[in-house]
Amino acid sequence: MENHVQNFKCPFCEGEMKKGYIQSGTRLAWVPRVSKAIIEPSFIKDSVLLSKQSRFLVSNVDAYLCERCKKVVLDYS
Numbered sequence: 001m002e003n004h005v006q007n008f009k010c011p012f013c014e015g016e017m018k019k020g021y022i023q024s025g026t027r028l029a030w031v032p033r034v035s036k037a038i039i040e041p042s043f044i045k046d047s048v049l050l051s052k053q054s055r056f057l058v059s060n061v062d063a064y065l066c067e068r069c070k071k072v073v074l075d076y077s
């Protein structure tokens with residue numbers, strides 16, 4: 001199963017997803033609601049931090065893209 005990330009299947013159309021990254025100048029987080037204030041994501045209650053990098057570096061998280069469905073699946077493990 002070493003190459004399973006190479007052919008990640010889209011959960012919607014089962015087509016091949018493109019491996020890449022979501023990149024940001026700030027830390028990336030899933031948040032339960034959008035905050036109007038730009039604050040450090042780890043300060044938001046119930047947020048899930050997706051990128052591990054310091055907030056002073058460019059953050060990235062593994063992402064799989066389906067251009068057909070316009071979906072992105074993130075892997076923040």
Ligand SMILES: [Zn+2]
Nearest residue numbers: 010013066069
């Ligand atoms: Zn798809």
